[in-house]
Amino acid sequence: MHLSIGKRILFTLLLLPLWAAAQINHPVMVNVQLNPPYSLYLSDYAAPDVQRMQVHILLKDLTESNYKCRLRVTIEGIGITIQNRTGFYVTPFLINGGEMVTLSGADLAPYFDPRNLVVQGLDNSFTKNGAKLPEGIYRFTVEVIDYNRNTVISNAGSAMVASFLSYPPIINLPMANAKVDAMDPQNVLFQWMPRHTASVNAAFNVVYKFRLVELVPQDRDPNDAMRSLRPIYENIVQQTSLVYGPGEPALTPGNNYAVQVQAIEADGKDMFINDGFSEVVKFTYGEKCSVPQQIVAAFAGRNELKISWVATVSQQGFTVRYREAGNQPSQWYEETSYTPQVTISGLKPGRQYEYQVKAQCMWGYGDYSAIQSFSMPNETLSEGDFVCGKNAGDQKITNTNNIEQLSIQDTIFAADFKVILTTVSGSNGRFSGTGQVMVPLLGFLDLPVTFSNIRVNTDKRMYAGVIELAQSSHAEVKQNLDNAINNLFSKLDTMLASGDPKQLFLIDAAEMMSEIDKMKGWDDLDQATKDQLGELQEKLKELQTYQAQYPDMSPQEQQSVGQKLGSDLKKLAADAKTAFEMAKQKLKDLLNIYKLALDVLVKDRAQLDSSGYHQKKVAFEQYLKAVNPVAQVKTTSSDSTVVLLQQVEELPAESLDLSTVAAIKDYLDALYQKNESTLIRILHDNKDESTDKEVIKQLKVDGKPATDVIASDAVKTDKDGTVKKVSVSILSLIAEILEKY
Structure with missing residues (x-):
């Protein structure tokens, strides 16, 4: 091939710099070594704890010593050039002839400081993001410069790196839109697969931020919920799984939830696409307990309504709520049952009531059924209906019409206590047998009872005779x-x-x-x-x-x-x-102290004026008549707080002054004391040691369980003091129960 003279000259001029560079014999040799994992953050290449970058320098002139030098670092990528500023201040390093010097860590820190760099091809976000390079391939070049003359005295040592962001994890369990079984106790396994382990990012310390939110409403977009709702549970773990157990916030069966996992570098560096966030996975936790079907209400006797329904195998308990209907319905009241029926007492004749039923399965409650209504027959109220804590001697029952027959599982009333019959014999109003009394003031605690030749009227109320607490077989056990x-x-x-x-x-x-x-x-x-x-x-x-x-x-x-x-x-x-x-000795001492404390409380209550309650009740009824003479005050209705407040609501607005408030408070105080005395008497007369133990379990003495405080030594050293403490504990428990009731 023949070239013209002009072309020869041009070709020579192009090759001359390359030839000249190849012929230069630099006095200093530089070699650059970059060690994985490769980071996009420049500061990592000068980190003192690791040596991701090492610069090896050799001065070939053996006659030189303590030669002052500095470096010039250049980083080049596609469309990006970063180089040290000319003349910025840096402490010189010294090299000697024939000796190899290695610079790393803190030695290189000034050269990667953003203040000492000239950046081309990147905007201001480079420095705002902590001198972070975009992902890509880069060449790091290092040259040695004479510190005094500012001339290059070495070859250009270079090394290449390829650094890219890793993908975030993928959630394996639960699968998207899956239904997770509701278990008792709660146990849900969450598991995800990391996707950075095959990259250089695997060498970094990575943890996972786990977030769980509930979707409200149920059809809400899970991504929107994850961005805007406060998580019900959030935790940082090192493992790639999490067991959500009974110690974590309870999940509601049938509700929808969303979960997301974020991979995070422990020092907060951005190593992942999408900031390490996985996709949001939606799942459903179990299923709601089904709604009871075929709900039927029937009149069950005076002031009573029996509600029954069809239950499924998985339904273990039920809650029935009811209220008086009307333009301004009353508050809801609840009854619980473990059989598919319940009898509600204390209802008002001629009034309409609304009711609903919901079931409880092993994994939780379901929804209430649709509201249904029932109108009670229009009968005249008589004293003794729906009484809170009334003693049998505190009321007079006028109905003495005997009921013909009673059967097992029938419910009769002794004062305001429900008695469920377990055995029964007799007829024409005279009956004997056994049963379980439901004590509302004790949280509907069941106590075994016996009765002989009691008289029961057609309202299924005992109007003569005595029902006694039975001696259970606890002693035999x-x-x-x-x-x-x-x-x-x-x-x-x-x-x-x-x-x-x-x-x-x-x-x-x-x-x-x-x-x-x-x-x-x-x-x-x-x-x-x-x-x-x-x-x-x-x-x-x-x-x-x-x-x-x-x-x-x-x-x-x-x-x-x-x-x-x-x-x-x-x-x-x-x-x-x-x-x-x-x-055995400790239990014996504990039960003795408990009984002694009840003896003390019974004696204290016996000193109170038993007629005080009736006087205050009559005084309150007379006060109601005085302030509202046009109304017919139901003086024979009941002692319940519900009826009391209904009567107060009927008063004219102008009569609700301080005197009215004082009269209400006086009557309520008397009612409270009577209920408290009733409960103390029930506990005192109880002969069932197992029931005593159940009550003792709830006692707190000096803020600690009674079983821990009342030891044999304490009983022997200060018996009277221990009895006094237990008495206070019993009164505190009764006050707590009465507050709830």
């Missing part, structure tokens, strides 16, 4: 437990008396462990004794192993292991027996 444990200890003592290991084969370890399992299921056994019996069970397991391996043991092993096992069994049995006896 307690005696059976006592005998079983003592028999267990006696059996072990007899078999281990000789100390001969061969006697161990007389013990049926499996049977004894089974007996202990049954004992540990009894509520009368305290935790300390259960723990001791548990240790005895473990030793019996060792005995089973010994019996199985005995033929393969040497005579010495048979003797030594057997003797130790026998000794351990005797000691554990003795310890368990001691713990059992101490528990």
